[in-house]
Amino acid sequence: MKALFFCIMILCSTSFVSFQVAAEDIISRPLQLIKQMKPSALKEKLLSCRGQPNTKTSFSIGHRGAPLQYPEHTVESYIAAANMGAGILECDVTFTKDKVLVCRHSQSDLHETTDILASSLSNTCAVPFQAGLNGENANVQCHTSDITLAEFRSLKGKMGKVNKKAQTIKEYLAENNGAGQVITHSESIELFKSLNVKFIPELKRPVVDMPYDGFSQEDYAQKLVDEYKAADVPAEDVYLQSFSIQDILYWLKNEPEFAKQAVYLDGRFRKDSFDISNPDTFEPSMGELKKEGLNFIAPPLWMLVQSKEGEIIPSPYANEAKKAGLKIIAWTVERSGSLENGGGWYYQTISDLIDNDGQVFELLDVLAQDVGVVAVFSDWPETTTYYANCMKL
Secondary structure: OOEEEEEEEEEEOOEEEEEEEEEEOOOOOHHHHHHHOOOOHHHHHHHOOOOOOOOOEEEEEEOOOOOOOOOOOEHHHHHHHHHOOEEEEOOEEEEOOOOOEEEOOOOOOHHHHEOHHHOHHHHHOOEEEEOOOOOOOOEEEOOHHHOOHHHHHOOEEOOOOOOOOOOOHHHHOOOOOOOEEEOEHHHHHHHHHHOOOEEOOEEOOOOOOOOEOOEOHHHHHHHHHHHHHHOOOOHHHEOOEEOOHHHHHHHHHHOHHHHOOOEEEOOHHHOOOOOOOOHHHOOOOHHHHHHOOOOEEEOEHHHHEEEEOOEEEEOHHHHHHHHOOOEEEEEEEOOOOOOOOOOHHHHOOOHHHOOOHHHHHHHHHHHHHHHOOOEEEEOOOHHHHHHHHHOOO
16 A cells, blocks of 8 residues: 655754654545445435545544554554544643653553553553453553653554453553654644644643642643644634643633633533433533633533434533533544444443444434534544535535
């Protein structure tokens, strides 16, 4: 397969680093999914768009890049997502031992998403590898805050699959020792600028106690914004994200221009009292969030829809958000594996209707046309791009 080669010049500290990246041509997944759909007007409409180019669209967000086939939060994954037409790319942000912001989904995932256990840095891990006993999972924890920026740069990103029942590191890594180029947050800004996409960084919850060596949560939230300012990125091109309402409130107070597009990642579903059908359990309420100055809310897919008489329809949660004037971003399609058996966690409110992978387009259609979401995260953004381009969103 012909490879496309990119050489990206990225400013880091006082020197330039050259990344030469090979991004494979994209195999069309949307057509494979459409063929699995049951006969419908939507299927015919989508089939009529065969051969359309992947025109970049802000409806399509690359969730950690394109991690369905590329190591998440790597240069290769981001380039693949941009090639698929994702108009917005996500860098989940955490920090190293020397307080440099880097792109990782968690401050404690290096053991799963990089080759750290196969490197000389394995002895830096907060919890060294321990084989599981009596059928229990292996135990290991490797934090970005355990290593310096220089050490972080020596790692390679890998696919997140691990064998949790492994007795050795080699078994744990599932013979996937890493192939992707890891990247700092400031480098991601330069890369995304070169790819002509917008930015949706998520400030991740630290696993270390804050303040960390004098670095407070507020310092952390501010540093994220400061790196966009230093790169002369317009506030309207950035969608700051956090599951912490305190981070959102900090930005609303201290960075009002950037906070206009701050995205509250709604994790209220973790509360025992939460019920998507009962607005009284949305605490704070949608109206209260809007009064605080919030404009964007981002729940998981299942919170936005429900099953009724064999159809997918908007949930009361979705209707309350719209009524309050909140713009909605949904996460995450193409992340559940096969949908043949109900789709798993992301599809839990419509599992009785889900029995084939092609139904991802049915869900996208309801989200776009009935719920009115402004964007959707995807682990393979070609799918959301195809839908958005076909529907001329």
